[in-house]
Every structure is written in C-alpha cells, then in structure tokens.
Amino acid sequence: METQKTIRNIFQEFITKTPQIFKNREVLTSEFTPEIIHHRNKEINTIASILAPSLKGARPSNIFIYGLTGTGKTLVSKHIAEELEKISSQGNYPVKVLYINCKMKKISDTEYRLITELTRMLGYSLPTTGLPTDYIYQTFFNALDSERRIIILILDEIDALVEKMGDEFLYNLTRINQDLKQTKLSIIGITNDLHFIEILDPRVKSSLREEEVLFIPYNATQLHDILKHRAEIAFAENVLSEEVIPKCAALAAQEHGDARRALDLLRVAGEIAERMNDTQVTEKHVDMAQEKIDFDRVIESTKALPKQTKVVLWAILELSQTKREDIQTGDVYDIYQNKCKEIGLYPLTQRRISDLISELDMAGIINAKVTSLGRYGRTRVIMFNLSEPVKEKIKAILNESLVV
DNA sequence: AGTCCACAGGAAGGGCAGGCGA
DNA sequence: TCGCCTGCCCTTCCTGTGGACT
Secondary structure (H helix, E strand, C coil), X not given: CHHHHHHHHHHHHHHHCCCCCECCHHHHCCCCCCCCCCCCHHHHHHHHHHHHHHHHCCCCCCEEEEECCCCCHHHHHHHHHHHHHHHHCCCCCCEEEEEEECCCCCCCCCHXXXXXXXXXXXXXXXXXXXXXHHHHHXXXXXXXXXXXXXXXXXXXXXXXXXXXXXXXXXXXXXXXHHCCCCCEEXXXXXXXXXXXXXXXXXXXXXXXXXXXEEECCCCHHHHHHHHHHHHHHHECCCCECCCHHHHHHHHHHHCCCCHHHHHHHHHHHHHHHHHCCCCCECHHXXXXXXXXHHHHHHHHHHHCCCHHHHHHHHHHHXXXXXXXXXXXXXXXXXXXXXXXXXXXXXXXCHHHHHHHHHHHHHCCCCEEEEEECHHHCEEEEEECCCCHHHHHHHHHHHHHHCCC
C-alpha cells in the first residue's frame, strides 16, 4: 500500500503546491484553431474570394498553395473550409470539404490508400487492400457523384505523394469533372516544397494551378504578435517573464519563421517550468525547451526505426567514436555486416544500405552529403554531430534492441 | 588530357503479406 | 480453396560522375 500513498501524495502535491503556469495549454498545440488568424489577412481574403462562387453553385478554381512549414497554410485552409461549410449549409448550394493529409502513414501515403480514404470519408467502406485500383476509382467516382454538391478537396503535403508515386493520380483527379454529372470537384493542393510545381506534368500543372497563393514566412515581429495573443489565453497571470516571447519569436524566426516551432518552444518552456516547480517561465526555460524538442525528436525517430536501419545507425555510431576522418558508405557497410553476423541477422546488400543511410539523413538523425573524393571515389560523407547526451541515449536504445 | 575510384542512384523485377471475390 | 490485386522491401544489373592522381 506504500506505493498508493506515494501516488496520492504526488497528485495531492500537484494540486496544492504546484504553482499554476498554464490556464489553457491546448492553445499552444498545433491542433488548436484560433478564432482570429493574425497576419494572414491577404491570404485569407484571396482564398475566400476564390472559393466564394461555390455558394452560388459554381465550381471554384483549383488552388495551389505553397509556403514553408509553419506559415499557416493548413490552418488558413481549414479555417476557411469550416466557415464555407457552415455558411453554405444555410443556403441553397451545399458545399462539402474533404481534408486529407497525404503524409499520414498507412492512411493516405499511396494512391490506393488515398482514394480509399476519400471514399470512406464520403461514407462508403472499402478494404485496405486487395481490390484493383480501377474498381477503387469507380467507387470513389460514384460516391462523389451521388453527393450532388460542390466538393472541395484539400490535399495537404501533396508533394509527399507525388514524390512517391508520380502525378498520375493528380491528372485523374483534375480531369474527373469532365465525367461527373451531379457533383463538381475543386482541388486545393498544399505543399511546403517551393520547387514542387516544377516537377509536375504540364497538363497537371496548368489545371492545378488555376489559382496560386504563396504564404511567406512570418518575421520575428509577426511571430511575436501571434505568440502574444496565444500566450494571453494559455498562461496564468504574470507567469511569463518579459524576455520569453521575444526569445521564442527570435529563435523561430531564425528557422525560416516557423510559427509551429515558436508555439512548441513556448509550450515546452512552460511545461519545463511547471515540472521544475518554478513560478515563472524565463529565458532559461526557453533554452531548455529548444534542446528538449530536438532531443525528443531524434530519440523518438530512433526508437521507431526498423531493425536493419538500427544496425546501420549502430555502425555509424561505432565509426563516429573510433574513426577520426570522414565516415563513408563503404566503411559503414563493413561494420554493418560484422554486426549482422554477430547478432545473427541476415545482411542486406550495399545498394539497400545506401538507401537506408539516406533515410537516416532525411530523418535528421545523421548528416550525409554526397561528396567526390577525387581519386578516392564518390561517396556519401556521413556526419553524426549530435550532442553527447543524445548520442549516449541513442546508443542505449540501439544496444537494448540489438541483442542476439 | 585521361584515368579511375567508390560509390550514387535509376530501372526492373522477385517474393511475400494482406485482402478480395468466386 | 484458388486466382488475382496491391503495397512493401529487397536484389540484381546497370549507367553515371566529380575530381585527385598520373
């Protein structure tokens, strides 16, 4: 019964002694949609006026939205979509909005899954695999047409999908209006890859790009303003010390004006202060938050790696601690093979390892750059420059999961 | 100027899992 | 149960390449 007492004590203590930092923590998460979106009036007006004709039964132009991460693209689109649905429900021309994030693993990261998911959103059930793609398309088409209204399809992070499987499906989607009889479809494509549009097939490009909206990054002043509004709702009175918001804004502005990053910094700083039983959130907590966010991200992605990739990372870690000069793909492969033998794992080919290394690079765990060493060939030069505590933690995770 | 290293990375295809209808 | 479909991971085979060395 000893433990129960302790737990109760912790909870009791939390209620009575912990100084209250947050009034409403949710406001600082990315799921939260604020009533007013600051510093995006121009973009909101543009998009809203493009979509407005749908209220009179006309199909609005397709819109292509681009801008870096944390510039409010998703927030603005969702916000406008909600308003549009609300207002149209009172009129004669109902509008339905389908929002889908194309990067959602196992839900919408392939053509089949995307179309299946969309069809499900329209209220039809389909198996996750097994059917021919044309059947899936047909079901989707029928579901769409039986809606008898204007449908606005928001494809967020559309670049992820096109990169993976080409722009064929976009071509199909943009042409679907020719065959629909009772429904009209408009597409809003969102991407944070500014060069994305260039790689598209010209036919797709022109139809997707009927209208274009660019979201430019927030500057430090705007970020400051956004944080201030949210902080007023999020934090208790007099909890934030003066320098906190400017600091968060400045740090996020350095990272191309990413508002999500700014909000994360502010929230995590508050959480740290809370856990340390401090009565105020200060600059010190922001610094700690900055470190913690990076730390957590790397650790979480390490844990989630498949076994083979873990062995590759293990090999890189090993090399980074023993070898002075640059780490190359070939070195990694040698160590990797030995480790596989040691733990009784079937080694993959170097071609595959090459891909796994670039996946680790994309996950931001390592830095790998293709470099020519002249006479000594062309290879990836791998750098593993994380802080020592992070390295230690990664090592522990790998050693734990790579036992015989 | 030419060679040649040590790979990068594209293309095609094999094999398996999960899931369908008949 | 079988035949068929898709996604996913992986192999095999291949061509391409920046720049130090000769």
